[in-house]
Amino acid sequence: MTQLEVTITDEKGRLDKVLTEKLTDYSRSQIQQWLKEEAVTLEGTPVKANYKVKNGNHFVITIPEAVTLDLIAEDIPLDIVYQDEDVAVINKPQGMVVHPSAGHPNGTLVNALLYHLKDLSSINDVVRPGIVHRIDKDTSGLLMIAKNDAAHEALAKQLKDKTSLRKYVALVHGNISHDKGTINAPIGRSKTNRKMQAVIEDGKPAVTHFTVLERFGAFTLVELQLETGRTHQIRVHMHYIGFPVAGDPVYGPKKTLKGNGQFLHAKLLGFTHPRTQEQMVFEAPLPELFEKNLEKLRENI
Structure with a gap:
């Protein structure tokens, strides 16, 4: 040290x-x-x-002493929704960590990117080439990847300026009576559990908008749009208002739907192309397991 x-x-x-x-x-x-x-x-x-x-x-x-991680290109199947010389859009599967860390030295999205893509930006530290933003390990869906530093700066600025578009679909516990709502509550590290995030008075501003898509009695399917991108934002906000994401092992109840983690999917991603200035919007279908659970809930209504 x-x-x-x-x-x-x-x-x-x-x-x-x-x-x-x-x-x-x-x-x-x-x-x-x-x-x-x-x-x-x-x-x-x-x-x-x-x-x-x-x-x-x-x-x-x-x-702290640096942890040495050898980045290895790995031939891991990757759903590349779009790519050109500046950007790529990836549909990340549930269960995949975005970048290597001491606990996850390989098998990550970055390891797969190094194999499948020729170029990646170098603005972030050595273990996060190309990564402009993240989604949790057990959240599936769309991520933008920068293939050079100029593209990375432009995309990161859009996130900061709140001009990019990110919509998620989540299945949550409980019956939300309102068709729409906005959660405006600051998020920071929990005072009682340092491994968790929480709504705290001196946290960073965090805003989540939600719209109800379907109601199943004990569960509600919602679409969520982020204004900010705090760690675990949707999971923390939905827990805070009393409708935790189904399957969430950290913020949700133990008695929940069977799955491989939270039923949360980054379904829509929109941004301005850093070179052409074209407005680009991408959408990814719900994972098969997510859809199967929805079908079961519909059958039981």
Whole structure:
């Protein structure tokens, strides 16, 4: 474990910007990652990226030992919905992790991308080439992949500016009486369980819109549109309003539908092509297991 120490003298502005200017051996994205991981402290307290630095502030950055992961191209079947020289759209199956980590060194979407696609952007760290955004391991559906850095920056900006389109379908416990609704509740790491996310007062803004598609008495099929992209956002928000996603092993009840995780599918993805400026929209059908469960529920109405 390595520690860096930075003292503010004449610098002004946001902490992430100031640290990027002072720590020239590290990228801004790396510094922002340290801030997210609460590795940057001021007088022993973690500080956020938007903290406005003051003269005399003394920051300590604790850098964990790097975990070496050898990225291997693996011939894993991949549903490539679309690709050109700049972007690709992938329909990720349920059960596939997006990128390697200490717990999942291989068998990930990235390992498959390295085999099937010629080029991938390099903006993210070494284990996330091409990855602009993520969906959970047991969530299926559409992801945009950047094949060069210019495309990555353009697509990431659309996510940040909320101009991209992401719609999900989820089967949730309970009977939602309203046809439409919006959940506007901040999300952050749970105060009681660090492995979970939760609606907390000092969390990051998170907005989810939902529309009821079908009702099955004990379950409701909903379409959800994201304004923001917080970790586990849909799962946390639906749990928060009392309608947890069916099959969710973390935020849902133990007595639920049989499956391989949460019944949550990223069905529609839309963005402006970074080169041609064309509006592109893609849709992926529900996985077979999801459809079979819906058929059973319809039979029992």
